[in-house]
């Protein structure tokens with residue numbers, strides 16, 4: 001089968017089409033024919049650093065496709081069913097490929113209203129938003145939620161999930177993206193290029209920080225009593241936890257995990273019309289390097305999707 005591989009760590013140019021053996025599903029696993037996958041910043045990081053493996057891995061965590069084969073004992077799916085999910089994260093999943101083997105319960109049925117391209121855009125970013133808001137910060141109706149980079153991959157779905165859960169949502173985005181972020185349901189949008197978000201936002205219960213660096217500690221100044229910063233980037237070096245403790249707030253670093261229950265909630269939000277992915281760019285698998293170049297600008301609105309099969 002065709003997949004994207006790399007012989008060495010480096011820039012987008014190291015990515016190339018390789019021919020590799022088709023994987024076989026073991027007990028509890030399924031083989032999925034991948035129709036689309038999507039691009040996330042963790043892919044860029046793994047391409048450059050190799051992550052925990054320290055060397056090249058097969059990239060990609062999002063998948064939307066069709067069950068080709070089920071392994072021994074799998075009762076959840078049958079061949080021919082359309083599924084989507086974020087398998088194996090944080091271990092490598094290798095979804096930049098024609099086929100992928102995953103534990104059956106890392107997937108759920110694809111909502112009929114979504115194309116494979118749309119479905120592939122959602123799992124990693126939507127699970128991140130769901131696990132940050134629900135599992136980590138325990139968001140409740142009426143909570144005030146500040147979402148940094150609200151127009152980005154994680155941000156644009158986190159705004160929608162927070163609204164669906166009854167929160168009041170403040171997002172940060174550059175001026176030209178404000179209409180888009182309001183259209184997602186945000187109650188307020190702060191232009192981070194002109195305004196200091198730490199003075200413009202207040203009485204916040206939950207901050208979802210996708211930016212990192214000084215954003216974590218500065219976000220503490222927007223919180224009200226009992227508030228929490230959930231950091232998705234740069235956990236340690238800013239001393240976020242120390243600052244938070246000193247000010248009497250909670251903070252934590254979170255890494256998204258494969259999550260069957262979370263995927264069911266995400267599919268339900270799609271089915272009820274409360275969660276829709278925004279797709280900025282669609283490219284064929286062979287153009288993974290181009291997709292990385294675009295993504296690495298850090299200016300994406302919504303998601304970049306790679307198509308694999310029709």
Ligand SMILES: NC(=O)c1ccc[n+]([C@@H]2O[C@H](COP(=O)([O-])OP(=O)(O)OC[C@H]3O[C@@H](n4cnc5c(N)ncnc54)[C@H](OP(=O)(O)O)[C@@H]3O)[C@@H](O)[C@H]2O)c1
Pocket residue numbers: 040041042124125128148149150151152153154155172173174175177192210211231232233254255256295298299300301302
């Ligand atoms: N810990 C985890 O499990 C986890 C999971 C998913 C993602 N992440 C991390 O979260 C980060 C974001 O991921 P993503 O997929 O959302 O990335 P992305 O789609 O590339 O984010 C792009 C967006 O960021 C916005 N942006 C850039 N600088 C900003 C700033 N200073 N203030 C506000 N918005 C800003 C841009 O909007 P403008 O052009 O308007 O500035 C753009 O729309 C990455 O670092 C990723 O690694 C972590």
